[in-house]
Each structure stands twice: as C-alpha cells, then as structure tokens.
Amino acid sequence: MITNIIFRRSDSPMTSDKPHYENKLPNGWCLTNIGELLINRDGERKPVSSAIRNKQKNKVYNYYGAAGIIDKVDGYLFNERLLLIGEDGANLLSRSKDNAFFADGKYWVNNHAHVLDAIDKNLLDFVAIVINAMKLDDYITGSAQPKLSQDNLNKIPIALPPLYEQIRIVAKLKYWFSFVDCIEYNKGNLQDTIKQVKSKVLDLAIHGKLVPQAPMDESASELLKRINPKAEITCDNGHYQKLPEGWVITSISEMCENINGLWKGKKEPFVKVGVIRNANFTKDFKLDYSKIEYIDVEERAFKKRHLLNGDLIVEKSGGSDNNPVGRAILYEGKDAIFSFSNFTMVLRIHYKDVLSYKYLYYYIMSKYQKGEMRLMQTQTTGLHNLILDKYLDIPLCLPPYQEQQRIINKIEETFGVLDLIMENL
The missing domain is CATH 3.90.220.20 (DNA methylase specificity domains)
Structure with a gap:
C-alpha cells in the first residue's frame, strides 16, 4: 500500500x-x-x-x-x-x-x-x-x-x-513513447522517400525503362508521319543516344497548341464561368476545385478559351523561388464549364492518336520535379514568368502510342500503392 x-x-x-x-x-x-x-x-x-x-x-x-x-x-x-x-x-x-x-x-x-x-x-x-x-x-x-x-x-x-507500480508504469510508457517518436521520425523519412520514388518512376517512364518495348507496336515516327507528314521528328540525337526502339524525339510545340489564358474583359454579353487560377494548383500536381472562383467574363472570349477534357493547364506566371512556374495540371472534366486565367496557358494536343494527354502530363511532371523548369523562367516585378519559347521547345521523347498506355497504367498502379502507404502512415 x-x-x-x-x-x-x-x-x-x-x-x-x-x-x-x-x-x-x-x-x-x-x-x-x-x-x-x-x-x-x-x-x-x-x-x-x-x-x-x-x-x-x-x-x-x-x-x-x-x-x-x-x-x-x-x-x-x-x-x-x-x-x-x-x-x-x-x-x-x-x-x-x-x-x-x-x-x-x-x-x-x-x-x-x-x-x-x-x-x-x-x-x-x-x-x-x-x-x-x-x-x-x-x-x-x-x-x-x-x-x-x-x-x-x-x-x-x-x-x-503504489510507488513501485508508478515506476513500472512510467518506464513502460516512456518505452512506448520512444517507440512512437521513432515511428513519427521515420514517417517523415518515409514520406520523403515515397516522393523520391515517385520522381524516379517518372524518370524511368520517360526514358523507356518502366515497361518493356513491344515489337508489334507501330513506331511513333511512322504514326506521326502518317498523320502529319510535315512533322519535325528524329529517332536519335546527341542528347538521347540510347532512345528506345520505336521512340522518336519531337517537341511540345510540335505536338500541342498553346492557348493563353483569359482576361476578364469589359464587353457584353457576359457569361458566368469558373476560372482556374494558380491557387487551384496543388503541390502534388492536382486540381483543387474547392477554390475555383466564378466570375462574369466576355462571352466571345470564353468561346475561345474554355477548357476541353484532356487539356493541360500550365502555370506561366507566379510561382516562387521554391516552386518555379511551369507546373502542368491535367483537366479531366466536362467541356465548356471552366476557363483559365491570364496567369496560365493551356496545352491542347493536336494529334490525340499519337500523344496521350496523360503521358504528356506525367512527362512534364517528371521534368518539373527534376528542376528543369528553373532554367525556363525570368523574374520581373516580383513575379516568376515562364519563357514560353524554351518551355514549348522542351524535347519530347515519344514512345509508340500503345507503349504510352502501358507506361500510364504502370505509373498509376505504382502511385496508387505509394499513395495507399502514405494514407496509412
């Protein structure tokens, strides 16, 4: 007692x-x-x-x-x-x-x-x-x-x-507290590791090392020439001497139309539209619909600048030293409901039978995470601005279309497992 x-x-x-x-x-x-x-x-x-x-x-x-x-x-x-x-x-x-x-x-x-x-x-x-x-x-x-x-x-x-029971209780709790602290510490390390793994998966994907090549796939060069005989493509260059079989090198400008964002305008008639801004871009390259603002814009301007399913919205002005401009967010929604602000632009693929919008999305994400966008921006009046010519001339390593689909499936399968691990930490 x-x-x-x-x-x-x-x-x-x-x-x-x-x-x-x-x-x-x-x-x-x-x-x-x-x-x-x-x-x-x-x-x-x-x-x-x-x-x-x-x-x-x-x-x-x-x-x-x-x-x-x-x-x-x-x-x-x-x-x-x-x-x-x-x-x-x-x-x-x-x-x-x-x-x-x-x-x-x-x-x-x-x-x-x-x-x-x-x-x-x-x-x-x-x-x-x-x-x-x-x-x-x-x-x-x-x-x-x-x-x-x-x-x-x-x-x-x-x-x-009793005193000795107090001592035993305190000792046991300290043991478990240290165990929990260790888990919390390693949780942070594991989260960083998962981010690195995702970046590595993307890097492997855009260099043809994530899924095997299939000889029966129609090569990207043949497919592209059949659709656009004037397309500027190459199957090899000094920077990509080990380009996988069936791949070609083209550019974003060759494969996409770039459309500048919407100004509010002052001429009637107006239409109320949800405008996607930089604030709707999340750090994990997703679109946050909860922050979308609905405003009145010129109807004629909206007709030229409404979003289509599969558009990539690119942040071209804003950013920061730690988060440079150049992020691309994939829009997978209904047509003619949303537009995009003048601080952004849209990449709209010309040849959707040649280039998958999801492949382009993951390709740009990989380039961004490797820090390549830092070389494609200038800074004026406190804003970081994307140098469009450099951005649009990014070399695009393009696999056969069937291989793009296999790459997308493998990326999303792997990311799904990693996200599940993150959710349960």
Missing part, C-alpha cells in the same frame, strides 16, 4: 474509491488530488518583462512560460528537475503541446506556469503522464483567456498506484 511518506502532509484525506468512478481502483491504489500529493512552489516564480529581457546581455538560462521555453535570461530561480503546468493560454484547451512538462538544470519560470515539486520526485513523472492524458476543461475558467488557477489545479484528482 501507499504510505503517507510520499504525500505533502501526513493528515491527507485519502480514499481507495469514489462513487463517481465507474470501476473500482486496483488493489493498492488510492484516490487523491494534486493539492494533497505535490508541493506547490508558485511563490518562487518571478516574471521578467520583455523590455528588461531585451536589455540583458548574458542570456544563457531558459525562461519558461505557460507552454515551454519562450526566451533566455541572465539569471535563474531553480536548479533542479521540477514539473511545470501551464496556468493560462489557449494550449490548456487545444493541447497542441503538453500542458505538463519538465524543466531541469538552471532556469527561470514566469507567472504563467505552475511549479510543482514532490518529496519523492518519481511522483512528478507519474503526475505529468496523468495531466497530459486528461482534458482539463472542468478545471479551467475563462474562454477568451483560459486559466487554470492554483485552487483548481489542486482539485485535479489523481488515481495513485
């Missing part, structure tokens, strides 16, 4: 059970509260204003507030491991950080965190676990500025096991 030596005073009222506890406490446990169990050292706290802290020069000691370290100061109040519990602030309710945390070594605490001590400091570890596992709403006053007063803190009940 627990002996009174671990309590703040020997006349602490304790009970082994309470009517509002649905289940009885295990043998050897008792129900107490923080006020009876721990030593409150709030009287030793001392706030230091930001004006004074800014003037201090030898700031080497941690300065704690309601949710952790907020600054450094040139002195300290405590020189031991103590339990701190936030006294006020939004974190008491949101619990985005632990409300109970430890400070050790030499440090200073302001008046926004309760300071708790114990005769046996093993108690502090157990109480910290209990506090961080429970909702404190019933003990918090104020909504605009939530506050956990010392009186209410003292009332928080603690179901307390």
Whole structure:
C-alpha cells in the first residue's frame, strides 16, 4: 500500500474509491488530488518583462512560460528537475503541446506556469503522464483567456498506484513513447522517400525503362508521319543516344497548341464561368476545385478559351523561388464549364492518336520535379514568368502510342500503392 511518506502532509484525506468512478481502483491504489500529493512552489516564480529581457546581455538560462521555453535570461530561480503546468493560454484547451512538462538544470519560470515539486520526485513523472492524458476543461475558467488557477489545479484528482507500480508504469510508457517518436521520425523519412520514388518512376517512364518495348507496336515516327507528314521528328540525337526502339524525339510545340489564358474583359454579353487560377494548383500536381472562383467574363472570349477534357493547364506566371512556374495540371472534366486565367496557358494536343494527354502530363511532371523548369523562367516585378519559347521547345521523347498506355497504367498502379502507404502512415 501507499504510505503517507510520499504525500505533502501526513493528515491527507485519502480514499481507495469514489462513487463517481465507474470501476473500482486496483488493489493498492488510492484516490487523491494534486493539492494533497505535490508541493506547490508558485511563490518562487518571478516574471521578467520583455523590455528588461531585451536589455540583458548574458542570456544563457531558459525562461519558461505557460507552454515551454519562450526566451533566455541572465539569471535563474531553480536548479533542479521540477514539473511545470501551464496556468493560462489557449494550449490548456487545444493541447497542441503538453500542458505538463519538465524543466531541469538552471532556469527561470514566469507567472504563467505552475511549479510543482514532490518529496519523492518519481511522483512528478507519474503526475505529468496523468495531466497530459486528461482534458482539463472542468478545471479551467475563462474562454477568451483560459486559466487554470492554483485552487483548481489542486482539485485535479489523481488515481495513485503504489510507488513501485508508478515506476513500472512510467518506464513502460516512456518505452512506448520512444517507440512512437521513432515511428513519427521515420514517417517523415518515409514520406520523403515515397516522393523520391515517385520522381524516379517518372524518370524511368520517360526514358523507356518502366515497361518493356513491344515489337508489334507501330513506331511513333511512322504514326506521326502518317498523320502529319510535315512533322519535325528524329529517332536519335546527341542528347538521347540510347532512345528506345520505336521512340522518336519531337517537341511540345510540335505536338500541342498553346492557348493563353483569359482576361476578364469589359464587353457584353457576359457569361458566368469558373476560372482556374494558380491557387487551384496543388503541390502534388492536382486540381483543387474547392477554390475555383466564378466570375462574369466576355462571352466571345470564353468561346475561345474554355477548357476541353484532356487539356493541360500550365502555370506561366507566379510561382516562387521554391516552386518555379511551369507546373502542368491535367483537366479531366466536362467541356465548356471552366476557363483559365491570364496567369496560365493551356496545352491542347493536336494529334490525340499519337500523344496521350496523360503521358504528356506525367512527362512534364517528371521534368518539373527534376528542376528543369528553373532554367525556363525570368523574374520581373516580383513575379516568376515562364519563357514560353524554351518551355514549348522542351524535347519530347515519344514512345509508340500503345507503349504510352502501358507506361500510364504502370505509373498509376505504382502511385496508387505509394499513395495507399502514405494514407496509412
């Protein structure tokens, strides 16, 4: 059984059970509260204003507030491991950080965190676990500025096991917490790895190494010449000396029409249209329909610039140093419902029996992820602008049409597995 030596005073009222506890406490446990169990050292706290802290020069000691370290100061109040519990602030309710945390070594605490001590400091570890596992709403006053007063803190009940059981519980929880931390750390690494794998899959795809070639496929050059005898194509060049059998090198400009985006205009009649902007481009090369804005545009302009299924919308102006322009987002929707803004353009394929829009989409995505678009932009008045000639002259390694379909299927099959892994991390 627990002996009174671990309590703040020997006349602490304790009970082994309470009517509002649905289940009885295990043998050897008792129900107490923080006020009876721990030593409150709030009287030793001392706030230091930001004006004074800014003037201090030898700031080497941690300065704690309601949710952790907020600054450094040139002195300290405590020189031991103590339990701190936030006294006020939004974190008491949101619990985005632990409300109970430890400070050790030499440090200073302001008046926004309760300071708790114990005769046996093993108690502090157990109480910290209990506090961080429970909702404190019933003990918090104020909504605009939530506050956990010392009186209410003292009332928080603690179901307390024997000392050695506390130690075993804390040790086991620390083991599992470290295990969870390890998973979280590796989760981030795995997410980065999955992104790299996707980029590698695309790179293999556009170089003919993702799926095998099939001799019965009609070569891309023969198909293209049959449809467009004037097409400028080559089966090899200095940069692509190992072009797979049946592939040709052409360019985006040869295979696509590029259409500049829509200006709002001022001439009637108007028509209300959903206009796709840069803000609708997601980082994973998808189209976010939730952010599409509907506006009145000139009917005549819309007739020339409405989206067709299979169009690739390219960001030609905007971007940033970390996210250059040149992203292409695939539109797979109904015709004549959406248009695209003047910060974008559309690539519309001339020969859909030769080039699949999905293959072109993944091809441009691969080029973008490899950083090639950084060489195709200029910067003026804070905006990054795509150099259209360079972009449209990107060499397009074109496989036979049947092979394009096999490549698309393999990419989407692989991406589906990787996305499933990401969703379940």
